[in-house]
Amino acid sequence: TQLLEQSPQFLSIQEGENLTVYCNSSSVFSSLQWYRQEPGEGPVLLVTVVTGGEVKKLKRLTFQFGDARKDSSLHITAAQPGDTGLYLCAAMEYGNKLVFGAGTILRVKS
Amino acid sequence: NAGVMQNPRHLVRRRGQEARLRCSPMKGHSHVYWYRQLPEEGLKFMVYLQKENIIDESGMPKERFSAEFPKEGPSILRIQQVVRGDSAAYFCASSPNDAGRGYGYTFGSGTRLTVV
Numbered sequence: 001t002q003l004l005e006q007s008p009q010f011l012s013i014q015e016g017e018n019l020t021v022y023c024n025s026s027s028v029f030s031s032l033q034w035y036r037q038e039p040g041e042g043p044v045l046l047v048t049v050v051t052g053g054e055v056k057k058l059k060r061l062t063f064q065f066g067d068a069r070k071d072s073s074l075h076i077t078a079a080q081p082g083d084t085g086l087y088l089c090a091a092m093e094y095g096n097k098l099v100f101g102a103g104t105i106l107r108v109k110s
Numbered sequence: 111n112a113g114v115m116q117n118p119r120h121l122v123r124r125r126g127q128e129a130r131l132r133c134s135p136m137k138g139h140s141h142v143y144w145y146r147q148l149p150e151e152g153l154k155f156m157v158y159l160q161k162e163n164i165i166d167e168s169g170m171p172k173e174r175f176s177a178e179f180p181k182e183g184p185s186i187l188r189i190q191q192v193v194r195g196d197s198a199a200y201f202c203a204s205s206p207n208d209a210g211r212g213y214g215y216t217f218g219s220g221t222r223l224t225v226v
Contacts, residue, residue: 033214042114042201042217043153088152096141096205097166098215100152
């Protein structure tokens with residue numbers, strides 16, 4: 001089982017600040033996904049990255065896949081209280097099974 | 111187009127009772143996955159099913175837990191003789207044929223099981 005390590009575990013920032021969360025592994029991935037989960041709800045897919053070095057932007061969120069396809073980052077510009085949630089990275093294991101990192105809890109204070 | 115439907119949203123059981131959690135996948139999705147989540151933690155894979163078949167149950171405890179996805183009706187995760195340690199949020203996800211590979215799952219809102 002490939003291990004996905006996310007950092008930091010917890011992040012509390014003021015509205016308007018920028019932040020980056022990381023997802024790392026010693027394994028190479030064919031693809032990696034980022035999900036956001038709000039309290040009391042299921043995770044919602046934000047993005048899938050497939051190509052090494054790929055950068056995808058989703059409004060104020062920028063996702064990057066490492067050149068070696070072993071790591072990924074999520075950068076949020078000018079965070080807002082609505083960005084508060086649990087951010088999870090996930091990668092596909094053999095047999096169509098998605099495995100998740102432990103997540104980064106983000107709290108954005110107004 | 112309804113998403114993944116799970117019920118009940120909240121379930122309270124006494125120790126020793128049985129818990130049945132239901133999941134109806136998105137229309138057109140034939141793959142169902144069950145995950146368990148403890149508070150403010152990531153999701154732990156339990157089982158992967160297709161219609162009438164268990165594909166991978168490597169994450170499911172060998173005793174007291176079972177899952178099925180019949181030809182008709184929802185997928186069921188069944189926990190017999192529940193214990194306090196079974197208290198968690200249980201999420202179901204679905205995907206179309208093999209499109210889960212790299213394209214993400216659609217998750218339901220979960221069932222929060224509390225064992226008292």
